[in-house]
Amino acid sequence: MTVFGIAWKTLRARKAAFFGAFVALFCGTVVIAASGILVESGLRTSVRPERYAGAAVMVGGDQTLRIPGGDFTVRETLPERARLKESTLRAVARVPGVERAVGEHSFAAVVPGAATGPLYGHGWDSAVLGPFRLSEGEAPASATDVVLDPAVAEAAGARVGGRITVVVESVPARYRVxxxxxxxxxxxxxxxxxLFFTPATASRLSGHPGAFDAVGVLAADGADAEALADRIEKAVPGTVAYTGDDRSRLEFPDIGSSSGLLLLVATSFGGMAAFVAMFVVAGTLGLSVDQRRREFAVLRAIGSTPRQVYKLVLSEALLVAVVAGVLGCAPGAAVAELLRGLFAGLGAIPDDLPLVVGPAPMVAALVLGVATALVAGLIAAHRPARINPVDAFGEAAVERRGLPVWRVMLGLVLLGVGTLSAVMPLVVRSELGAAGAGGAALIGLVGLSLLGPLVVRALVAVLALPLRASRVSGFLAASNSAAAARRMSSAVMPLVLAIGFSVTLVYTQTTMSAVAGRQVEEGLGADYVVGDGGSGGLAPRVVEQVRAVGDVEVATAVSTSKAFMSVTVFEDKELAGFSLRGVTPEKLSRTIDLGVVDxxxxxxxxxxxxxxDTQASLLGASVGEQVELYLGDGTPTRLKLVATYERAMGFGEMTVPQEVLTGHTTARAPGQLLVRVRDGGDHAAVGAALRALAEKHPSLSVSDREGFSAGVREEATLAAWINLAGLAMILAYIAIAVVNTLVVATAARSREFALMRLIGMTRGQVIRTLRWESLLMCSIAVLLGTAMTVLPLGALSxxxxxxxQPAGSPLIYLAVVAAAVVLGMVSTMLPVRLALRARPVEAIGVRE
Structure with missing residues (x-):
């Protein structure tokens, strides 16, 4: 019989022994498959095109930033639109198979009183890309004409020949419908x-005359869209051609940003989920093998070679992993859809953004699950395969007390790495540094699990002292826990993971939310904040009108974007992204106190x-030096570093003069004005004047500093909830792993419980003994789990x-601990009560 045949018979005969490994692998595959589906969706998802539905191909600028040494990250659009020149339009029109090439302008607009979704203006020449057909009236013929879609016309109560107000960059203008x-x-x-204007008007209102957001292609009869797209990309360098539903990525700005967010969250938590899954699977398989010590001792005694023991364990692990992996793929798609719904409910992605469920994430989850099972099986089989048969029988009766040197050394190394990661916020006071807290929790917990039996034995010796004063139940609970430190460690570590991981990551989110709000409250010197209300920015004349208000000392214009820098990590070049703010520098310190360090x-x-400041130090950039970076549209630039500051969470990691961003952002105009009233000025009068100005410019929004701070806190809270939604999947898996491990570990002791009853203990005494053991186990888990959070959260705070002390209610910690203790107690005591239903004489004869 082949080794797989023996392994299959073993699995069938010992279903209970392998049940825990199966559950761990099944749930691990579900989590990893769900993360993979979200990653693939972030790369490939799209929706049905609407305004571009009539175009065979849509051509846009290359939104992938490339640096010497390789491509940057993923197929994610850059935060700012890479526009196309008129020469590109002519080049596309010359490609064989192109009947007509149409330049497309797209800019945000607002129609006061018309409650519609996002509204964008375009040139009438691009209406053919729909294609749009006039149901009433005629095409726009003058600079004051506009064509509406039916939804806008109905919402605004507009009719052909009537007049309508359209606001672009906060400037209202009257147009004839x-x-x-x-x-x-x-x-x-x-x-x-x-909305459709004349081509000349659309070009002017877009703010980027002589450039297009996209080029639409009408194909000649018989031309294949995919082949035509390939020819365009080859003939016109620096462009990307889209066909099918991918055309929507150019049409809808939110698709690219939402896909990028989905990809970022899924990649971050997908890697974390894979790490946790490997940790849980390795522990569960190790527990399964440890429970069969007597069986492997017999195999070694009758002549089985170490190679044969290895092959048997690996074959069992492979069979369990394949079955669990195949069954876990379909539920992974359901979990991914659940997470998509959570993200959509939070407003992070559009409701109609679909998932892309392909074979790649399923195959990857299956392969990763199998690989994890094989590595875990290889580690678990090392001791049974290599030990002397005589010693094996001894360890089958009483577990060994020591640990291999390699395990102790690796555990200490991981604890050291976790410690370094935990103090990272002290060195890098940014989101990058904050991410070190979560990494420290995971790495430290793995190191602790490697040292688990030693640590648990030491804690049992101290915490179990009061129990030894008991005559029966408490004394036996203390003695059992001390004698079976490995078993206790296997039960404790999932609970430690649940407590340490949950507390660390939840308080990290609450702390970072509090930091963002606090930095804005401390650093915002403005008395009022004027926003564009979704009209595409604040035009220069609107900015001047605000500055002309009496008693206004300064009004700082603010634009938001993103910048990238080339960094070297382990001799490989990568790009690091930074939040970027463009400001008008005049009297900047009166409206924003960045907390200048140097x-x-x-x-x-x-x-x-x-x-x-800490980012600059990490990158080796000093004040006075030239810094090379890429702007949000991919344009390289060199800037002189003139100051470093500490309030990056509230005001961005980089700040540049507004002129640096001119022509490099999707919206030409800044989106906010920070208004400072001169000392001794009339604040109420300034507020009234700004509100009066907002009545003349219907899209303007005016808020005081408290309102602005509240908005920042809400944004930070939303970001925290988005992260917690991704964490929910991992936390659910950890909870399942806790229950699974404890049930399997307890159920395997049915013969021990029967023996306790046969030597004279009552059913109640056995239950009390196990209850004390469970309480001791939970106490150790709470102690270790809490200890693992002290350094990362302390350094972060x-x-x-x-x-x-981290920000956030203490009730969060108490809730996590209470949930872990309840899980631990129920998962332990329920199998005990079920095992005690059988007669002791029958239970003592059950095979191990």
Missing amino acids: SGIAAPADGAGLDRQSA GDIGHLRGRTLAME VAFLGRP
């Missing part, structure tokens, strides 16, 4: 509404840069809050 147009297929516009923020003029 020359016509109403809808898609020719009658499908309508579900995700956004459209340099002078007053020198922030021209081609200059200020950045967060000291770095950002100046105190050792």
Whole structure:
């Protein structure tokens, strides 16, 4: 009989022994498959195109940033639109198979009083890409004409020939409604509404004359869209051609940003989930093999070679992993859809953004599960395969007390790495440093699990002292726990993981949310904040009108974007992303106090840069040096570092003069004005004047500093909830792993319980003994789990809050601990009660 045949018979005969490993692998596959599906969706998901439905191919700028040494990250659009020049339009039109190439302008607009979804203006020449057909009226013929889609016309109560107000960059203008147009297929516009102007007017209103957001292609008769797209990309360098539903990535700006967010969250938590899954699977398989010590001792005694023991264990692990992996793929898709719904409910992604469920994530989850099982099986089989048969029989009766040297050394190394990761926020006071807290929890917990039997034995010796005063139950509980430290460690570590991981990551989110709000409250010097209300920014004349208000000392214009820097990590080049703010530098310190550490923020003029202090130190950038970076549209630039600061969580990791971002952001105009009232000025009068200005510019929003701070806290809270939604999947898996491990570990002791009753103990005494053991186990888990959170959360809090206590209610900690203790007690005591239903004489004869 082959080794697989023996392994299959073993699995069938010892279902209970392998049940725990099966559950761990099954749930691990579900978690990893769900993460993989979210990753693939972030790369490939799209929706049905609407305004571009009539174009065979849509051509956009290359949104992938490339640096010497390789491509940057993933197929994620850059935060700012890479526009196309008029020469690109002509080049696309010359490609064989192109009947007509149409340049497309797209810019945000607002129609006051019309409650529609996102509204964008376009040139009428691009209406053919729908194609749109006039249902009433005529095409726009003058600079004051506009064509509406039916939804806008209905919401605004507009009719052909009437007048309507359209606000672009906060500037209202009156237009004559020359016509109403809808898609020719009658499908309508579900995700956004459209306005059409003359091509010249659209080019002017877009703020980027001479450039296009995209180029639409109408194909010649018989031309294949995919082949045409390939020819365009080859003929016109620097462009990307989209066909099918992928055309929506150019049409809808939120698809690219949402896909990027989905990819970022899924990649982050997918890697974390895979790490946790490997930890849990390794522990469960090790427990399964440890429970069969007597069986392996017999195999060695009758002549089985170490190679044969290895092959048997690996064959068993392979069979269990394949079955569990295949069965876990389909539920993985369901979990991914659940997470997609959570993200959509939080507003992180659109409701209609679908998942892409392909074979790749399933295969990857299956392969990773199998590989994890084989590695875990190899480690677990090492001792049974190599031990002397005589010693094996001895260890089958009484577990050995020591640990292999390699295990102790590796555990200490991982604890050291976890410690270094935990103090990372003290060195890098940014989101990157905060991420070290979660990594420290995981790495430290793995190191602790390797040292588990030693640590648990030492804690049992101390914590079990009061129990030894008991005559029966407590004394036996203490003695059992001391004699079976390995078994106790296997039961304790999943609980430690649940407590340490949950507390660390939840309090990390609450702390970072509090930090963002606190930095804004401390650093915001403005008295009022004026926003554009979704109209595409604040035009220069609106900015000047705000600055002209009496008693206004300064109004700082603010734009948001992202920058990238090339960094070297282990001799490989990568790109690091940084949140970027563009500001008008005049009297900047009166509206924003960035908490300058080095340099002078007053020198922030021209081609200059200020950045967060610890990030600058980490990158080796000093004040006065030139820094090379890439702007949000991929444009490389060199800026002089003139200052470093500490309030990056509230105001961005990099700050540059507004002129540096000119022409490199999707919206031409800044999105906010921070208004400071001069000392001794009339704050109420300034507020009234700003609100009066908002009545003339209907899209403007005016809030005081408290309202602005509240908005920042809400954004930070939303980001925390998005992260916690991803964590929920991992925490659920950890909870299942806790129950699974404890049930399997307890159920395997049925013969021990029967023996206790046969020597005279009552059923109640056995239950009390196991209850004391469970309480001791939970106490050790709470102690270790809490200890593992002290350093990462303490360092995080000291770095950002100046105190050792993290932000957030203590009830969070109490709830996590209570949930872990309840899980531990129920998962232990329920199998005990079930095992005690059998007669002791029958239970003592059950095979191990």
